Amino acid sequence: MNATGVNETENDIVSVALGTPLLAAYDYHVGGFGPLARGTIVLVPLGRNFVHGIILGPGSDNVPRHKLRPIKSVPRLAPLVPCFVDFLEKVSAWTLAPLGSVVKMVLSQPDALLAPPLQTIYRPVTPQPDVARPTKARERVFDLLQQTGGLSAAEIRKNAGVSASVITAMAKQGLLEAAKIHPSTTLAHPDLELVGPELTADQRHAASVMSGSIGAGFSAFLLDGVTGSGKTETYLEAVRSALAAGQQVLILLPEIALSTSWRNRFRARFGVPPTEWHSDIGSASKRRAWRAIQKGEAQVVVGARSALFLPFADLGLIIVDEEHEHAFKQEDQVIYQARDMAVLRASQEACPIILASATPSLESWVNAGMTGEKQRYRRLVLPNRVMAAALPEISAIDLRATPPERGRWLAPPLIKALQARLDAGEQSLLFLNRRGYAPLTLCGACGHKLVCPNCDSWMVAHRLAGRLRCHHCGYETRPPGECSACGESDSMRACGPGVERLAEEVLHRFPEARFAVLSSDTVGSPRASEMFVQSVIDGDVDIIIGTQMAAKGHHFPNLTLVGVVDADLGLAGGDLRAAERTFQMLMQVAGRAGRESRSGAAILQTLQPENPMILALLDGDRDQFLAHEVAARQAAGMPPFARLASIVLSSPDQERLHAAADTLARAVPHFEGVDIFGPTSAPLSFLRGRHRARILIRAEKSVDIQQVVKSWTQDLKLPTSVRLHIDIDPYSFL
Numbered sequence: 001m002n003a004t005g006v007n008e009t010e011n012d013i014v015s016v017a018l019g020t021p022l023l024a025a026y027d028y029h030v031g032g033f034g035p036l037a038r039g040t041i042v043l044v045p046l047g048r049n050f051v052h053g054i055i056l057g058p059g060s061d062n063v064p065r066h067k068l069r070p071i072k073s074v075p076r077l078a079p080l081v082p083c084f085v086d087f088l089e090k091v092s093a094w095t096l097a098p099l100g101s102v103v104k105m106v107l108s109q110p111d112a113l114l115a116p117p118l119q120t121i122y123r124p125v126t127p128q129p130d131v132a133r134p135t136k137a138r139e140r141v142f143d144l145l146q147q148t149g150g151l152s153a154a155e156i157r158k159n160a161g162v163s164a165s166v167i168t169a170m171a172k173q174g175l176l177e178a179a180k181i182h183p184s185t186t187l188a189h190p191d192l193e194l195v196g197p198e199l200t201a202d203q204r205h206a207a208s209v210m211s212g213s214i215g216a217g218f219s220a221f222l223l224d225g226v227t228g229s230g231k232t233e234t235y236l237e238a239v240r241s242a243l244a245a246g247q248q249v250l251i252l253l254p255e256i257a258l259s260t261s262w263r264n265r266f267r268a269r270f271g272v273p274p275t276e277w278h279s280d281i282g283s284a285s286k287r288r289a290w291r292a293i294q295k296g297e298a299q300v301v302v303g304a305r306s307a308l309f310l311p312f313a314d315l316g317l318i319i320v321d322e323e324h325e326h327a328f329k330q331e332d333q334v335i336y337q338a339r340d341m342a343v344l345r346a347s348q349e350a351c352p353i354i355l356a357s358a359t360p361s362l363e364s365w366v367n368a369g370m371t372g373e374k375q376r377y378r379r380l381v382l383p384n385r386v387m388a389a390a391l392p393e394i395s396a397i398d399l400r401a402t403p404p405e406r407g408r409w410l411a412p413p414l415i416k417a418l419q420a421r422l423d424a425g426e427q428s429l430l431f432l433n434r435r436g437y438a439p440l441t442l443c444g445a446c447g448h449k450l451v452c453p454n455c456d457s458w459m460v461a462h463r464l465a466g467r468l469r470c471h472h473c474g475y476e477t478r479p480p481g482e483c484s485a486c487g488e489s490d491s492m493r494a495c496g497p498g499v500e501r502l503a504e505e506v507l508h509r510f511p512e513a514r515f516a517v518l519s520s521d522t523v524g525s526p527r528a529s530e531m532f533v534q535s536v537i538d539g540d541v542d543i544i545i546g547t548q549m550a551a552k553g554h555h556f557p558n559l560t561l562v563g564v565v566d567a568d569l570g571l572a573g574g575d576l577r578a579a580e581r582t583f584q585m586l587m588q589v590a591g592r593a594g595r596e597s598r599s600g601a602a603i604l605q606t607l608q609p610e611n612p613m614i615l616a617l618l619d620g621d622r623d624q625f626l627a628h629e630v631a632a633r634q635a636a637g638m639p640p641f642a643r644l645a646s647i648v649l650s651s652p653d654q655e656r657l658h659a660a661a662d663t664l665a666r667a668v669p670h671f672e673g674v675d676i677f678g679p680t681s682a683p684l685s686f687l688r689g690r691h692r693a694r695i696l697i698r699a700e701k702s703v704d705i706q707q708v709v710k711s712w713t714q715d716l717k718l719p720t721s722v723r724l725h726i727d728i729d730p731y732s733f734l
């Protein structure tokens, strides 16, 4: 048979990648189940337990047959498609995460492997027995069931707005009968006859190029368009083409960008909602979604980065929206960059991928051939906003020339601009990417700072909650009445602003203004976020004071001013991408102003108005920024013109950590074109109760950096309390 098929070997020994972290593949005997193809999901014994795994292919002959244990059971599912299994192996090889950890992400919903349980529904009994006068609630239930035939208790509760006890009582009195049915798995199909808005010439061109690539193998596109240029509308045309070809589509969004407005847009275009996959989806829905995706029934899936590991039966197109977002980098367990792995998946599936952004990542910019390197992605440009609205006018306030009052954060020109908007009945957004009241609390008498007992970081004051919190580990306490170092009472002082403190200043300056704080502390759930957005649209708020939550996706028609309280905030620290990240965030937050016909303004408060990043923002010249950043990275020999990997060692025990760091330092490999920095103490040298040391490996692009890391670390013997984290292409340098 074929290369991955079964009959080619009569082998009844198979290699199974176990869905268990830190493990790789083990051989099993197929027992009575053979032959079994690559990609088949199986349940196998491991120690005294059973775990699910994926068959990779024939086993080795290394272990004597009689020592092998047999497969326990095989769920009734089609095998995963071979190119998906290839993808999983490649992800493991790229990230250096054990295959077991990668497989575990795929098999995250073990219940999805079982046939779904029968569902209980309720139907009205006919004729209805004669009982007490029906209540309004009972009438609603009755009407609902007359219309629908029968529904589950949960559906009745939701749609008729009644409590569970109403349903139980009605069943008890013989008004409703319970029946067991197979839950329906038929999902509503997207309606391909619906038409979207008439596309502009630029949009039409981009859409037709992307649509034309469906079914024609791997290709990658950078859809580069300013905010409001209709990128979403345009890529939905390509989605339509893939659906018309009978294939499935995966749309990856940074978690935060999946707003009601995005959902509504999708629904308007296709008449049905997409299948969703992210952290707010309950496990029953996940189970259903996983199965429907695996069977090829779910046609469009929209999700956060973890959706990349869903078992599509026939994937025809991947879209990564807001491709520059750092939220695509997963920082724990398997450390991977979902955008890059999405490109890998598309190449394995032999399908096109579209990366969309108004502020492309430097990586994608280079891959689009914009710096003279080899062109890997085709760039499609949407240069103009669709609704005549102009991009906001961006200006700076030099905080050295016009500083705020002592202990305040708003400079006089910004206060004036806010007042003008208030007078005109327009809305403003004050942007400060810092949660809580103040980032630091110290003793005015002795200078003692409040730090986290588990981390090398300050405790952040949260006055609304009356707590001090560590933003790294979540540790929290009540604010102390007296200084623990000198015993002075009432001596603790807040230093620096967070959004809560800014709100205090707004209240002081504009006592008549209605303001609201938008941060993950004040608006914690998607539902709360929707309500917040609605209250702004309804005009219940004059001034929004927000963290990065306010920067994304929202569309506030009456918002005409964005004030960036500290444009320099993101630039501090030794992060390779600090300027890029800050630029992207400020472009995005500035884009909140003047989304409709009214023009908007953005004002940046800064101590360094001559910084190239700030200058490019003021000129509204994104490409100027990218060119500057390209030059800086090239000069420094940094990604995307070189490769990086980082190794973090951590241990609760400082002695052991030092010993492990010494072991690593002694084994340092020598490779051509490779520089190794460290081990040194990490910038965050103590985190969640563990001491940390860091190594940075920089290599020429031609070097196989994974090989360098592997040859260095694979045979290393470290004490059990010492953990070693490998991060290929790191985004975090803490």
Ligand code: ADP
Pocket: 197, 198, 199, 200, 203, 225, 226, 227, 228, 229, 230, 231, 232, 233, 234, 386, 387
């Ligand atoms: P982007 O994703 O680039 O920010 P969107 O796709 O969200 O842009 O489009 C911005 C707004 O313009 C949306 O309300 C969208 O429905 C609308 N729009 C986009 N393209 C068109 C078009 N060709 N005709 C009319 N409205 C459009």
Ligand code: ZN
Pocket: 443, 444, 445, 446, 447, 448, 483, 484, 485, 486, 487, 488, 491
């Ligand atoms: Zn003190």
Ligand code: ZN
Pocket: 452, 453, 454, 455, 457, 470, 471, 472, 473, 474, 475, 688
């Ligand atoms: Zn902490």
